[in-house]
Every structure is written in structure tokens, then in C-alpha cells.
Amino acid sequence: MDLVGIDLDGTALNGQRQMTATTRAAISLATHSGVCVIAITGRPVRECRELARLFSLDIDFVGSNGAAVWDARTGAVRRRCGFTSADTYQLVSKLRRCSNEIRLGIVGDDVCALDMGFPEDLARAWHVEPAGCVEEAVIDLQTPDPVQKVVAWHPCGRDHAISLIRQADPSAELSFSGSDFVELTAPGVHKGSALRAVAAENGGCDLGRCAAIGDMPNDIPMLQAAGVSLAMGNAHPSVFAHALYVLPTHDSDGVAAALVAIARGKENGDR
DSSP: EEEEOOTBBBBOOOOSOOOOHHHHHHHHHHHHHHHHEEEEOSSOHHHHHHHHHTTTSSSSSGGHHHHHGETTTTTTTTOOOOOHHHHHHHHHHEEEEEEEESSSEEEEESSSSEEETTTTHHHHHHHHHOOOHHHHHTTOOOOEEEEEEEEEEEEOHHHHHHHHHHEEEEESSEESSSSEEEEOOTOOHOOOOOHHHHHHHHTTGGGGEEEEOSGGGGGHHHHHHHSSSETTOOGGGGGGGGSSEEEGGGGGHHHHHHHHHHHHHHTTTOO
């Protein structure tokens, strides 16, 4: 293997949202063996920065489900893609017309704005105070950078929110991970497109020589794109059908086991 894309929450991070010393050592071993390790996560760039600092990681991060690439070595965001401000406003307006109970948010590198009434537990996890409506936040955006994600929550549940989104804009990419909200990215932007892009950026790496490790439905596109797909033992039931191998759980350093095996193979001349 030449490149490995790893999800973070529920994958490289354990149940306490920590990255163990064992996993950190395995990432270091893999990179020193010539394997490019990339974190591909739903978290925005601002949270990727914090994780890199906390766990002393100097790898590339793909944030917001494929919408941004951040280099921990240089601190630069190399690539961004997403919704324009005009497209974001139009999407939000369509969703409002479908339901006055839906609660929305927008996410960028350092921008996160949530509707008043967005669930408080989710807002606290993001360190954001819901205020007003996201339409105001879109109008007030002071950057030409795209909105990387729109998030949606409905009191009737995630499936109902998904139904409303498909009615409002069937072209948007939908995904979800462990929370009750739905994440929307621009058409063609997902973890699978991100894996293809970073493989191309890394010397045109053959996708057959790429591995992907994940645990939730938003990881499925990158599992489908990679030549070798690995699901965590704690994965969502829908993920297993897309994996060639199943690893130990995130609380048993499953990612570390995979990376050590890949590194050893690389050192032994595995082509």
C-alpha cells in the first residue's frame, strides 16, 4: 500500500475521543516506511488543527467530508470546495419551505453558525452558541471561500430530515455519522472524491494501492474508492458490506493493527 485514508471519530479515535499512543506510533511507523497516511474526517478544519496539536500529528487532514484539505506541516489549507454563498442561501431557503421545524447550520474553515433551536448537546460539542438563523450568517460571511457543509436537524428524526433534503435538493451529497443531524456537501464532494484527489496529488497514486479505514456511512464512498477497504469492528451495520476486511474496534487499536501490517509489508517490498 502507498496511501491510507483513515477516518477519525470511531476509527483512529477511541470511545473517549482520544488517539492512543499505540495508534500515534503506528501512524509514525507507516509514514517512515513510505506510506502516506491521511486523516479523512467529517470534522471541519478548525477541529483538525486542534487534533493535530493535541496528538502531535504532521499529516494531511481532509475535513468536512472531503470539502477541505489542510496540511498540518505548513498550516495551510491547500484546497477548498463547497457551496457558494448564493447556492447556500438558495439551499437553505428551499429547506425552510419544506419544513418550518428544520434547524440548519453552516460550516467552513473557522465558521460555524447554527439556527436558534439547534440541539444544545450538538452545539456544545462544536463550541457554538445557536443564534438567529443561518440565512443571516450566510449574508454576513466575510470570505469568498465556499461553505463546506450545511447541517440539518429535524425533531422527527434523521430519516425525516433526509427525506426533506432529497425533496429540496436531490443533487446535494448526503451523509451522516454518529449524531442525529444530516450533513450536506456540494455535488460530487464526499470522502471518496477526496481520496481520489489526494491520491492524484501524491504522484498519481494508483487507487488499487490505496487503503481506506472507516466506521460510519459517511465513510462508505472512500471505502468504495480504495483498492483495500477496512471497516472497524464497531462500525455501523451498513458499512460492513463495503469492506474487504474487518479490524478490531476503535477501543482495541484496530487502526494501529492495520497500519503496522501495512508498514511491515512496505518494508518487506510488498508491491
